[in-house]
Amino acid sequence: METGNEGDFVDLTYSVEDDEFRQEIRQWLESNLVGRFARLRGLGGSGREHEAFEERLEWNRHLAAHGWSCVGWPKEHGGRGLNLQQQVIFHEEYAKADAPARVNHLGEELLGPTLIAFGTPEQQKRFLPRIIAVEDLWCQGYSEPGAGSDLAAVSTRARQEDGQWVIDGQKVWTSLAHTANWCFVIARTEAGSRRHQGLSYLLVPMDQPGVEIRPIIQLTGTSEFNEVFFDGARTDADLVVGEPGSGWSVAMGTLGFERGVSTLAQQIAFQRELQVITDLARSNGAINDPLIQDRIVQAHMGLDMLRMHGLRTLSGEQGIEASITKLLWAPWHRSLGELAMVVAGAGGLTVAEAPYLLDELQALYLFSRADTLYGGSDEIQRNVIAERVLGLPKEARV
Structure with missing residues (x-):
């Protein structure tokens, strides 16, 4: 190919x-x-x-x-x-x-490639074999209550003390923090710095005093997201990826790896969900409604477009083609969740079993509401494309 x-x-x-x-x-x-x-x-x-x-x-x-x-x-x-x-x-x-x-997704697809690109030989020797063997599990310490999609607003701070970084702050929406034993954390390490300046990319052990994890109960009733509080948590001074203060470029590198080749497998999972919806529409007669039939056809066409765009992006094309990837799949998948409930009809309003056992399509609908928010909200993505790709005037910031 x-x-x-x-x-x-x-x-x-x-x-x-x-x-x-x-x-x-x-x-x-x-x-x-x-x-x-x-x-x-x-x-x-x-x-x-x-x-x-x-x-x-x-x-x-x-x-x-x-x-x-x-x-x-x-x-x-x-x-x-x-x-x-x-x-x-x-x-x-x-x-x-x-x-x-x-x-092992976060270690294999995000941190590992980041260490290969930016890490020291010592960091690579220490961490890469343990990621490959699935001996270490990682989580991503990016978002904060005041710095979600706008990562440059990070306020978590770290200072050097006795040969270590001492970290204070809060992260939120931290996927799988409750199962991870390490976290890659973006922290502000230069006093008085603002926005993209003065940030560092730190590797922090989770099993230590000063790290508190609080699961967040989601609409689905599950808790894969977490709040993470750092209160004097420590990591060794040499566990900074890249130079201290240059963490923004490393963090952006990680986000680039996040939208890599494995996203094509995500689309196959989408195809499976769409097939379940289509089969249900045939079995309950919903497909006889011309409007529902049209939405199913549009969903199939949209999925084909996602695959074509994904392959084109992986070919090395840069600029707006790569930047709009999430703006394409997130609204499409959220709409798929809405279509699932339209096809399910009144049956989609009741749980399969008390008190809150959801079926596959109900879980799809509820979780997909977050698709246009996590990993960079649609609004922030549009700003990024406008300012950094199209060169439009920057939005006024206070």
Whole structure:
């Protein structure tokens, strides 16, 4: 498969080697998602991270033991060294097999590539092997009560004392903090600095005095997001990624990795959700309504567009094409949740079992309300595109 060429062309054909690799990962998954692991199919993911966590952790370590962890990392850093086409194939086949959501996403897809790009040899040697083996689990300490999508407004502070960083502040919407033993934290380390200046990217152990984790109960009744309070928490002085004060560029690098090749697998999960909705519409007669039928067709077309855009972005295209990725999928997925409730009709208003057991489509609807907020709200994303990509005048800030 060629993911880039002159102009806007994206060649979606696969080479013989690509097809052979697809068969390899497909057969491996078929042979290994058996026995106790077979029960994990379809478990986990956004809004469902509580499902069989310990069992999915075991599965994640099974993947690692057979070389299927951190597949896109360079071989010199312990990865499998797959090229872009093979990474796409791996993530697609993993999703098609309905394999359980991995518990190691933040370490594997975000922190690991960040350390490879910005970390010291000592940091790489210390942390990368433990991420590959799924021995360390990570969370992301970015958002704060006053600095959500506007990350430059961070107020969590850190100062050096006796060869360590001492950290005080609060983070919020911290995914999986309650299961993580490390956190990569953006903190203000230069007194009097503002906005993008004076921030540092710190690696902080979670299991220590001075770190308090408070789960946030979501509309779905689950709690994968958390508040995290740092009150004199400590980490070693050398556990800063990049130079002290240059954390903004490192943090932006991490966000770039977040929108990488694994997002194509996310779209396969979307396809599965859309198919459930379509099947329900056929079974309950909702598809006979021309308006609902039109919305289902539009959803299928929108999903095809997401895939085409995703492949084009991965081809190396820069600028607005890469910047609008979240503005495309988040509203589409939120609308899919709304469509699910329209198709479900009155039955979507009652829970499957008291006191609050939601079915798949109800959970989709409720959790997808957050899609246009987390990871950078739509409003902030539009500002970023306007100011940094299109060069429009900056919004006035107090």
